[in-house]
């Protein structure tokens with residue numbers, strides 16, 4: 364089947380994918396650099412194309428709670444935002460994790476803290492992979508590094524979200540969201556009918572019929588013993604996700620003596636840095652985590668036997684580097700390089716930094 | 725010797741004077757004896773039963789004393805974060821427009837932390853029903869001041885009475901949302917006497933019937949007592965409510981068929 368090709372912004376690709384995979388509802392609040400998602404959706408009239416509901420909420424707090432309501436009905440629901448908005452959503456994300464509700468969230472990360480800047484950053488790694496909201500929960504976090512992946516990860520996201528009944532975060536950044544690339548577009552998928560939802564998701568609140576007990580969606584249990592049991596079950600689920608769902612990409616790792624670990628925009632920059640290093644005879648490879656959580660720790664542990672040093676490249680003060688350090692368990696030196704405040708480093712800077720940290724020193 | 729009445733006599737069908745609706749579970753209510761929450765639950769569930777709506781209703785429980793409403797209401801339910809019930813209900817109704825959807829919320833939940841969600845759901849004219857239990861206090865957390873606490877009224881965080889200058893004025897959120905074009909039916913009721921209960925139940929039915937018209941949000945406030953929080957007996961609290969709450973929160977319809985009721 365020949366696929367349709369289009370030139371699109373990352374944010375637009377994400378929105379088109381939402382319509383194509385049969386999302387039931389999008390609820391969001393405008394914020395740069397991701398407002399194109401809702402703008403695209405409202406312009407496309409998805410209520411006419413597929414019956415999809417698109418609603419501009421009064422805040423990110425309301426938007427995430429709309430997701431809670433929709434997901435409780437077994438519907439495919441999603442939102443998108445950028446860092447300050449995602450901070451506001453943390454309450455709802457924790458509730459959805461606790462109530463085991465599937466949804467897809469997009470964070471087109473910009474620089475912080477506070478209102479920060481509208482320029483790209485990767486400084487929300489801690490927030491999305493370590494918690495953000497309260498309680499013992501995890502988000503599956505997948506990081507696209509191309510416009511095509513902005514498109515593809517909507518479907519992947521819903522697959523994982525419903526498989527594990529958990530919210531998933533697509534963690535992008537302002538550069539991937541705003542840049543244009545060619546995208547392969549899939550065929551239109553059908554939205555589920557109510558009968559299909561009742562069959563596929565027997566837990567959904569679709570109205571109590573005489574043939575079943577009532578369905579209750581809640582994150583509350585006032586009995587500590589029962590609530591601990593619920594937490595233990597959640598942790599079992601997270602262990603299973605760690606076992607089964609890790610995804611990463613290796614680039615020029617076979618003969619590598621040094622390794623970049625980077626995702627999103629930084630991973631793209633590192634591709635150029637690898638070329639620059641190799642021109643100088645420095646053999647570098649890239650390991651690109653696609654899932655930021657679960658983190659590809661075993662492969663990084665293994666790579667540590669092969670290389671002399673690992674440089675974590677992230678547009679932050681050094682967040683992912685902590686997970687690399689935990690993975691490597693002291694086998695080789697690990698350093699971080701990143702720019703902050705919305706500055707994208709140049710490939711030359713990154714290549715120089717590798718030399719400076721591991722070779723010249 | 726006079727005949728003694730046995731249990732078997734009492735439960736004969738001809739002696740039946742009241743039967744709990746099947747839309748309430750057998751779970752013992754967690755509310756303090758004398759509290760209006762239980763009666764409010766009953767009239768809502770009886771109405772849904774009488775209208776045969778169990779299989780198409782989704783209810784949203786708030787955070788407050790009625791956080792466990794889903795334990796008592798025998799329908800599909802979702803438990804919301806504090807104040808967010810109208811956001812949940814918005815999505816439920818938009819994604820399943822043929823269902824009957826309601827939220828059940830206290831005054832802290834609806835008129836403090838959830839003010840934005842409440843006002844915007846009302847203003848968008850979402851086609852669901854809000855049942856709003858206004859007891860002028862935060863019952864669940866031990867009787868702190870609510871946005872609806874009356875002037876001079878004592879609570880655990882206004883121990884010398886609500887001082888308007890320091891703590892602001894009690895909020896008539898129901899009058900406020902009645903002004904919005906998105907609300908279709910807005911009424912204020914109580915459940916402290918059998919006559920009031922009958923009236924309130926009629927209002928509940930009207931709200932649900934009007935929800936079906938898809939003309940906007942329907943809103944039933946129930947001014948209620950919190951005997952524990954007010955530190956009174958149930959009887960005292962009802963007297964106090966009539967004398968103090970009703971003058972500030974007057975009973976009756978505020979908006980009918982999208983038009984403000986002229987007083």
Ligand SMILES: Cc1ncc(C[n+]2csc(CCOP(=O)(O)OP(=O)(O)O)c2C)c(N)n1
Nearest residue numbers: 787788789806830831832833861862863864
């Ligand atoms: C975000 C958040 N803040 C605070 C609380 C604590 N809390 C629980 S119930 C409640 C007040 C509820 O009062 P109201 O809505 O008036 O209901 P009532 O208990 O009186 O029926 C508060 C503040 C909470 N659960 N969540």
Ligand code: SF4
Nearest residue numbers: 756759789863950951
């Ligand atoms: S604390 Fe007040 S509102 Fe809560 S159950 Fe008791 S009397 Fe009712």
